[in-house]
Amino acid sequence: MPPWNDDDAASTELVPGPLRPAAAAAESFALSVMAGPDEGRRFTVAPGLPARVLAGTSPACDIPLTDRLVSRRHAAFELAGARLRVTDLGSTNGTFVQGIRVGDAYLQGSELVRIGETVLRVEALGVTQAAELSRAVRFGKLVGASEEMRRLYPLCERLAASSVPVVIEGETGTGKEVLAEAIHEQGSRAAGPFVVFDCTAVPPTLVESALFGHERGAFTGANETRRGVFEEAHGGTLLLDEIGDLDLGLQAKLLRAIQRSEVQRVGSNKWIRVDIRVLAATRRDLEREIQAGRFRDDLFFRLAVARIELPPLRRRRGDVTVLAHHFWRQLADRGAPFPQGFAERLEDYDWPGNVRELYNAVARRVALGEAAPIETSRAGLASAGAP
Template sequence: MTQQRGGEVLLQRKIELEVVDGPDQGKRAALTDERLSIGSHPQSDLALSDETVSRQHAELRLSPKGVLVVDLDSTNGTAVGGVRVREAFVPEQGELRVGKTRIRLRVSDETVSHPLFGETRFGSMIGNSPLMRALFSKLERVGKTDATVLLNGESGTGKELAARAVHDASARAEGPFVVVDCGALPSTLIESELFGHEKGAFTGAAHSRQGAFEQADGGTLFLDEIGELELELQPRLLRALESREVRRLGANRTRPVNIRVVAATNRDLGRRVAEGAFREDLYYRLAVVQLTMPSLRDRREDIPLLVRYFIEQLGSGDAALSVSDAMLSALAARPWPGNVRELRNVVERAIALGDEDVVAHGVAAAAASAAAGATTPATSGETSGSNDNDAGALIPTLRELPYKIARAQLLEAFERDYLAALLERREGNLTQSAREAEIDRVYLLRLLDKYDMRKK
């Protein structure tokens, strides 16, 4: 970090790419922001003419741990160090292969500066880490435009808060902010929810109703979990985004809408496109500006600030929790797969139970989370693996806790473990999973949301 024009900036080394073997030998590109796409599609950041390269082949992502390459289910694969990978960190001065094209990465002496927001709060989001303050700065700049924004990030990272902050920073702040959760609504209702319907359009349509597009007229429409939208509805959404007109179900005419769209997903949309589960043209229409919400484990220095904020926000004042530096250090060491939402739940639970030992709750919650089998990207030559903890392994740890806390944590661990195994057996298919578990699909979605286990 350095000072520039009276404000702080985050300095990032530029990552240069050069094609060293293949039809496009000598072609160059640079990773100067969060992501760089590689493929034969002309809109790829590094567009290649190699016939063995898929349209959406791979993506480079800059993270605090280095440069991550993600294969987007390409036909001919991506390799690092001669080993075919799905996800892997590329070493500095390393090489990767896409199809039959070899690409060399080099860390340049040049730097790219990202201005840091001058405060530790933007909208309802809080953070003093360089990652968050750089994000705040980007959100503020984007808010001043009318560009469509796609927010990527794990569950619990605050994507809806970011969308609301963009809205509040825009000229549309006085207009409506309408939220549609594309993953929580049954496929039979999502079309009416988005576009509205006329009286008699279908059985039970006793009255005409505005859809979300019309409700958001003059403001912002936030499409959460956009990666869950059924494929057959995507062409209609694309038409509405391009024309800024909607036709209600059962209507004969279209209605103009003046909206700004922000979408969010915890899915890898590039990979979904490659799988044929998400339209490529819709992806590019949504990803005009693409921003990534950092996970809590990538911004651990924000945990003390967040804990104190949650205590102040959720506490009654008379019985506020006291948190020592040792407690904060212990909390910062946890993996937090549920991110900020999970941390908030831990603090809220401690306040509700009147127990000052926030760490006891945090340790138990984190141990329960491990039962879901969290994975991390592999380094070159390694494959990703899952944690093999299960609910039974938690019992010795939980015996030291009060009965109510131990019982709640054991139930949570069981439910996480059960859901993870269920989804794995059904390859993430929610309808089949609900049928096997003999529960309603909507209830299954609630359980997955409860534990931040929607498929990423």
């Protein structure tokens, strides 16, 4: 478990009164098929839907099309305030807005978007009421009172109550493992184990054994039979951290294990049944990884039954101060006052390392006092002049 979260809260904590209005307003858009094999169909992009609405010929896309010139995952549409952002996902035949090929573009309504032979007319539907904002300031050990986080908490609660696989996306240091553990702790498998497998931490030659286990003598150095993380997580939850870094060849074996709920240890011909919930986390854009041939689309669709995108700290307005006080209470001597002016200095920094970097900055301040630099890149410098 990351060191920058405490162990004293296993459920959502509510604030005593409203922080901001209970709901936020946002624009909605309609995409009408004006030409192509699916002419006449209409799709909506609105608050409360997935963060990214995918268009393509894959039946798993939110906008499934039958146009043979459209790629399986051709383009993504997502709300961006009062505009709609369209992003080409490395398609074969490109995405065009008003006749111009684009990598991504922001739309306001009335534009024509062409993918393959399909022409979509963008229509702004006006301001609608977004999903309700939670009054919680944390979900399990994941702390945050910003609108970005409070919009996530209701979704997290619903997913914790379910058993479907979830892909948690976000930059390094945003708290993906912390969120995964909170989902486990608030779900029906809370009494079972929570096992984390970091796909980047094991040498490629040992990943299969680490996942599925091995028999004694299966390979050089296999001096005893060992269970893999699938067996260790039986009755609980397995988090596949940084799933986007898993070797393509092993992805097929992983898919088989998830689909069949059984594993085969290296060196054995017997199948072992496992009862687990699988969560996955990644800092990568898996849709682009699929287009680049580095990630299997069938594994993606098996894992991404639901998706949660954790925002970077720079987008979580007000959470730097909230988290700094939270970490100070964890790290400083009981009763030690929070330093005057410290929060303002923290708010002026953009935190490329996200919550993990903020935790380190607070820990340095506790240890070194006013001489502590804020930026991680300067942590080893002798200079006392923090930015």
